[in-house]
Amino acid sequence: MENKEDKEFVDFIVTARKYKTLLTEKYKNRQVWHKPFLGDVISNLPGTIIKIEVKEGETVEAGQLLLIHQAMKMLNRVVAPVSGVIAEIGVQEGEKIGKNHLMVKIEPK
Template sequence: MEENKKELVDFVVTARKYKTTLTEKFKNRPVWHKPFPGDVISHLPGTIVELEVKEGDEVEAGQLLLIHQAMKMLNRVVAPVAGTVEKVNVQIGEQIPKDHLMIRINPK
């Protein structure tokens, strides 16, 4: 009878070493990457209601960029950094998915 062998991985917690198996869901998860500081990404699917900037505009950190309606709420999306708007990847009335790059700002 062939035994079902599972791959064990090591991990350390407070100086103690343990072994565990990894689930298929964990193995197939999307790989995380560090976002660009000037990227404005949607966290929820929704609709763009207002757009306050255009490509080439200078913005300050905290300045209103757009209004995004998600889950029946109007969300103010502000600039994470000061800089120049390099790309506006949305239009008023457009429905966008989660993790959509809405605006890219080239930081100062």
């Protein structure tokens, strides 16, 4: 068992009070978040692609239906975040995808 002296404490401040804590290995090894690129449509949940409503090269408007994604027994309508041209479709109907999978890439206007 490690001593507290062997571990690295991290400072953090909440409402003008300073605290010390230890970070877990899971937290230290987490994937670093990055802001998605404008026009990337990424899955938030693992699931299955039920229907694709667009084709590569097609022009879409913001809010237009791109595909139906089933996750947790619910059918989710995935819509275009921006207007533009479909540059890439990274899924196929019936395909099972994981979290953070790039489903559609749109080149903004």
